[in-house]
Amino acid sequence: MRLFIRSHLSFLLYTLILVLSTIAIFWLDGYKNHRLILYVIFLWAVLTILFLAVRYIAYRRVFERLTHPDKIASEFRLDEGSPFSQSFELYLSKQYQAYQIDLQKWRAKDADRNIFINQWVHQMKTPVSVIELMTQNQSDTILRSIQEETDKIQQGLDTVLYTSRLETFENDFVVEHIDLKTLVTEAVNDHKRLFIRQQLYPKVQIEDTIFLETDKKWFIFLLGQLISNAIKYSPQKGNTVEISAVTSATTYELTIRDHGIGIEKADLPRVFRPFFTGENGRKFQQSTGMGLFLVSEICKKLDYQLSIESEINVGTTILIRIPIRN
Amino acid sequence: MEKILIIEDDKKIATLLQDYLKKYNLNAHITTDFDDIMPLFNELSPHLVLLDINLPKYDGYFWCRKIREVSVCPIIFISARDGELDQVMALENGADDYITKPFSYQVVIAKVRAQLRRVYGDFANPYQEPEFHEGSLSFYPLKFTIERAGKAIELSKNEAKLLEVMWRSAPNVANRDLLYEEIWDEISFIDDNTLSVNVTRLRKKLLDLGVKDSIKSVRGYGYQWVYKEES
Numbered sequence: 001m002r003l004f005i006r007s008h009l010s011f012l013l014y015t016l017i018l019v020l021s022t023i024a025i026f027w028l029d030g031y032k033n034h035r036l037i038l039y040v041i042f043l044w045a046v047l048t049i050l051f052l053a054v055r056y057i058a059y060r061r062v063f064e065r066l067t068h069p070d071k072i073a074s075e076f077r078l079d080e081g082s083p084f085s086q087s088f089e090l091y092l093s094k095q096y097q098a099y100q101i102d103l104q105k106w107r108a109k110d111a112d113r114n115i116f117i118n119q120w121v122h123q124m125k126t127p128v129s130v131i132e133l134m135t136q137n138q139s140d141t142i143l144r145s146i147q148e149e150t151d152k153i154q155q156g157l158d159t160v161l162y163t164s165r166l167e168t169f170e171n172d173f174v175v176e177h178i179d180l181k182t183l184v185t186e187a188v189n190d191h192k193r194l195f196i197r198q199q200l201y202p203k204v205q206i207e208d209t210i211f212l213e214t215d216k217k218w219f220i221f222l223l224g225q226l227i228s229n230a231i232k233y234s235p236q237k238g239n240t241v242e243i244s245a246v247t248s249a250t251t252y253e254l255t256i257r258d259h260g261i262g263i264e265k266a267d268l269p270r271v272f273r274p275f276f277t278g279e280n281g282r283k284f285q286q287s288t289g290m291g292l293f294l295v296s297e298i299c300k301k302l303d304y305q306l307s308i309e310s311e312i313n314v315g316t317t318i319l320i321r322i323p324i325r326n
Numbered sequence: 327m328e329k330i331l332i333i334e335d336d337k338k339i340a341t342l343l344q345d346y347l348k349k350y351n352l353n354a355h356i357t358t359d360f361d362d363i364m365p366l367f368n369e370l371s372p373h374l375v376l377l378d379i380n381l382p383k384y385d386g387y388f389w390c391r392k393i394r395e396v397s398v399c400p401i402i403f404i405s406a407r408d409g410e411l412d413q414v415m416a417l418e419n420g421a422d423d424y425i426t427k428p429f430s431y432q433v434v435i436a437k438v439r440a441q442l443r444r445v446y447g448d449f450a451n452p453y454q455e456p457e458f459h460e461g462s463l464s465f466y467p468l469k470f471t472i473e474r475a476g477k478a479i480e481l482s483k484n485e486a487k488l489l490e491v492m493w494r495s496a497p498n499v500a501n502r503d504l505l506y507e508e509i510w511d512e513i514s515f516i517d518d519n520t521l522s523v524n525v526t527r528l529r530k531k532l533l534d535l536g537v538k539d540s541i542k543s544v545r546g547y548g549y550q551w552v553y554k555e556e557s
Binding site: 122123125128129133134136137140141150189196197201203204217 | 336343408409428429431491494495499501504507510512515516517548
């Protein structure tokens with residue numbers, strides 16, 4: 001309504017000038033009748049209001065649309081209102097269709113790409129399995145080193161798979177009642193070879209009584225990312241990676257602590273951003289910057305609170321607060 | 327000998343599995359015709375089937391149902407797919423277990439043996455456990471026993487595992503990390519000392535049998551089995 005009036009201000013001004021000039025001509029011509037002047041003004045006013053009312057009814061849809069530009073048009077009224085209103089709706093619906101077709105095209109492309117990535121990762125798992133089997137339980141230095149690289153490929157493939165799964169997280173989420181110690185133990189065992197190779201030792205202090213309602217696969221993946229980070233950034237041999245949990249009033253507090261190189265103060269607020277590798281990424285050259293980003297995304301989806309503390313050459317501590325549900 | 331049928335279209339994986347199962351005295355066969363595996367299945371009537379999901383023409387679920395029409399033998403799926411749904415589908419279609427790629431030999435052999443034991447019983451198992459012999463010294467890794475000149479000594483599980491890896495690797499040096507992996511405790515985890523403590527104990531037990539200096543330390547690399555028969 002306001003927009004309608006504002007856009008018709010020029011018209012009102014125009015009528016006003018017409019009225020005044022008509023009256024002025026009569027007045028200057030010597031015809032000075034107050035009642036006639038009042039009558040003319042009244043007539044003009046009624047006619048103007050009538051005109052505006054008819055116009056408003058005919059153009060109502062257009063002005064409604066224009067006052068709510070943030071609403072996406074999905075319903076069109078092609079047989080209502082004035083011809084202008086109708087063609088305006090037609091124009092909108094054409095634009096909307098074109099945009100929808102474009103969007104569908106991109107959606108289909110995105111879905112195709114996701115399927116392709118998924119299939120590709122699974123296809124790559126077969127050659128990795130072959131290399132894995134051929135190098136397993138072998139003492140040969142070259143084979144050990146090949147196995148090390150295979151581990152990295154496998155970790156990379158997993159990260160790709162989980163990144164693309166993150167978009168359909170809800171479809172891929174199976175809640176189980178499961179104890180935290182088992183989850184942590186499994187995640188640590190997945191990184192057994194990495195621990196041994198770096199000569200680091202896991203220290204797990206979690207009571208058997210802590211049970212969670214969570215998805216096993218996602219939880220272990222999340223822990224795995226944090227454990228592999230802890231190992232990767234602890235180049236000094238003989239150290240430990242400590243994983244412990246305490247129960248507070250409303251949360252379980254799970255900490256993963258390493259005694260590694262730590263993270264620069266300046267980098268700390270940015271570590272959960274995608275593709276952020278920071279100073280350590282430059283030193284180690286194996287960071288994709290995706291690990292901690294994925295961890296923070298998964299924590300968000302699971303409603304866990306994630307925080308990080310770190311000091312250079314002292315180590316890094318990751319704290320996850322898991323709300324206790326009854 | 328127990329017969330195992332491996333239905334896997336990746337030839338290398340199939341062959342590697344076959345070789346490994348043979349080490350454990352299991353008679354493993356490979357499928358080559360994926361249009362119809364039933365003739366081979368009927369001819370062989372295997373005790374256990376290892377079945378891949380992604381196969382040419384029909385998938386593993388299909389063959390699993392086909393096999394179930396004629397046999398109740400254990401079927402273990404091997405697949406790169408690790409979704410919950412795939413595992414549920416596999417079990418719904420009549421599988422007994424599920425292994426995801428990439429897998430380790432240990433997992434395969436453990437699951438195969440568990441299924442065989444469950445279905446055919448421990449005593450009905452005619453297949454032989456692996457044995458190692460050298461001169462007058464005999465080692466039975468699954469019975470945790472080492473024997474020489476009529477005298478037998480029991481080993482702990484870790485000692486048996488270590489000895490098996492060293493013996494298999496000989497004359498090469500068994501890598502320290504590899505030995506570590508073997509005795510890594512899946513539940514309570516271990517520290518640096520465990521390996522050397524276990525090796526020391528193993529040496530002592532060997533000495534009790536009159537075997538001297540048969541485990542050589544190679545600094546920074548690992549241990550070497552250098553048994554020499556003495557009279």
